[in-house]
Amino acid sequence: MIRRLRRYEGWCGGAAAACLLVGLYLGLVTSPPDATQGEVVRIMYLHVPFAKTSLLAYTVLAACSLWYLWRRDPLVDNAAHASAGVGAIFTMAALVTGSIWAKPTWNTWWTWDPRLVSFTVLLLILIGYLMLRALVDDIERQARYAAILAIVGFVDLPIVYFSVEWWRTLHQPLSVSQRGLSISAEMLFPLAVMAVGCSLLFFYMVMVRTQLLYLEHLLEAKQGRLLSQVPR
Amino acid sequence: MAWLYLRWVGIVTFGLLIAVLGLRRYETQVRPITPEDLVRHHQTDTVRVLGMVQAGSLTTDALAGRAAFRLVGEKDAVLVHYTGAPTEAIRELKTLVVVGRWSPLGGAVEAKEIALLPNYGFITAAYLLGLVPIGLFLFTMERRVRLLYNDIRQAKLYEPEEIGLD
Numbered sequence: 001m002i003r004r005l006r007r008y009e010g011w012c013g014g015a016a017a018a019c020l021l022v023g024l025y026l027g028l029v030t031s032p033p034d035a036t037q038g039e040v041v042r043i044m045y046l047h048v049p050f051a052k053t054s055l056l057a058y059t060v061l062a063a064c065s066l067w068y069l070w071r072r073d074p075l076v077d078n079a080a081h082a083s084a085g086v087g088a089i090f091t092m093a094a095l096v097t098g099s100i101w102a103k104p105t106w107n108t109w110w111t112w113d114p115r116l117v118s119f120t121v122l123l124l125i126l127i128g129y130l131m132l133r134a135l136v137d138d139i140e141r142q143a144r145y146a147a148i149l150a151i152v153g154f155v156d157l158p159i160v161y162f163s164v165e166w167w168r169t170l171h172q173p174l175s176v177s178q179r180g181l182s183i184s185a186e187m188l189f190p191l192a193v194m195a196v197g198c199s200l201l202f203f204y205m206v207m208v209r210t211q212l213l214y215l216e217h218l219l220e221a222k223q224g225r226l227l228s229q230v231p232r
Numbered sequence: 233m234a235w236l237y238l239r240w241v242g243i244v245t246f247g248l249l250i251a252v253l254g255l256r257r258y259e260t261q262v263r264p265i266t267p268e269d270l271v272r273h274h275q276t277d278t279v280r281v282l283g284m285v286q287a288g289s290l291t292t293d294a295l296a297g298r299a300a301f302r303l304v305g306e307k308d309a310v311l312v313h314y315t316g317a318p319t320e321a322i323r324e325l326k327t328l329v330v331v332g333r334w335s336p337l338g339g340a341v342e343a344k345e346i347a348l349l350p351n352y353g354f355i356t357a358a359y360l361l362g363l364v365p366i367g368l369f370l371f372t373m374e375r376r377v378r379l380l381y382n383d384i385r386q387a388k389l390y391e392p393e394e395i396g397l398d
Binding site: 017021025028040043092100101104205212216223 | 246262361365374376377
């Protein structure tokens with residue numbers, strides 16, 4: 001399995017780098033400024049893909065957690081652990097870029113808006129998940145408790161996604177919904193390229209981190225075995 | 233390990249290339265000058281002037297799509313004659329960017345376009361704070377994986393003892 005990860009990670013990483021470089025070029029150099037926001041709309045090409053990737057990361061985390069509780073595969077547990085770590089980085093980046101975008105458009109760095117609050121709760125759940133994994137010593141119990149927390153925390157995802165539809169909010173509504181598109185094609189294309197790039201980057205990072213966690217456990221096991229062989 | 237560093241040098245180089253292109257676009261198409269710069273240098277090509285619409289100076293002819301106002305900087309002010317599509321951006325005490333040609337004889341800017349504040353500081357901050365931590369995180373992880381593979385390869389030297397126990 002690890003060998004297969006190593007085989008695919010190169011392709012995934014290469015495709016992510018290509019998409020991100022093209023997306024950054026389109027977003028920063030060729031795309032037009034917005035009629036009401038001006039040039040500052042370029043933050044969208046980073047903020048929106050980061051936010052979408054955070055939701056993807058949590059979905060992968062919840063799916064891996066369910067899988068782990070069903071099959072007890074330690075490698076799937078490593079993948080869940082990796083998704084949480086990488087997802088926390090993307091969630092934090094989405095919050096920081098969103099805050100920077102809010103200042104020139106809303107004239108504030110932060111507001112108690114349903115979308116912002118539910119997204120911050122998502123970050124807190126991920127931090128809680130990582131802390132739980134760091135605090136419990138027994139590997140099997142740690143994996144089981146963390147999987148349950150991840151599945152319970154999944155309830156926040158629909159709240160994040162639909163918060164702009166369910167409540168009166170300062171955050172803009174969904175640009176792509178059943179009502180149709182509310183974004184021009186010139187902006188949608190770089191946004192889509194960046195979104196694909198960020199998703200591929202997430203999968204690449206999860207592959208690398210899964211290997212990292214697996215190798216750490218392997219090295220610990222090897223060292224432990226070697227120590228147990230030292231004559232007393 | 234050499235391949236890892238080489239790959240990252242490539243990624244950083246491409247990233248810097250895009251940053252330079254973005255910066256060039258900002259310098260040539262976005263960066264505004266102040267009314268003081270305009271009065272001092274008398275540029276005759278198309279200019280972008282950043283200033284505030286002086287209170288009480290705005291006169292508009294909505295039917296003809298014209299507006300005239302004084303654009304104030306820190307010390308100087310220039311007269312602006314705007315002809316073009318009606319825009320909500322032209323309001324008294326509003327800070328905006330006027331795009332047009334400076335006419336030294338008339339002492340006014342003949343503007344064809346009104347743009348909003350570029351806010352490039354926010355864009356730069358968002359891109360740096362968004363991408364650099366992710367890049368550093370990924371680089372650290374990849375480096376650690378390579379080091380772990382090396383450590384495990386070295387740890388294998390002791391495996392014969394393990395076989396002996398079985």
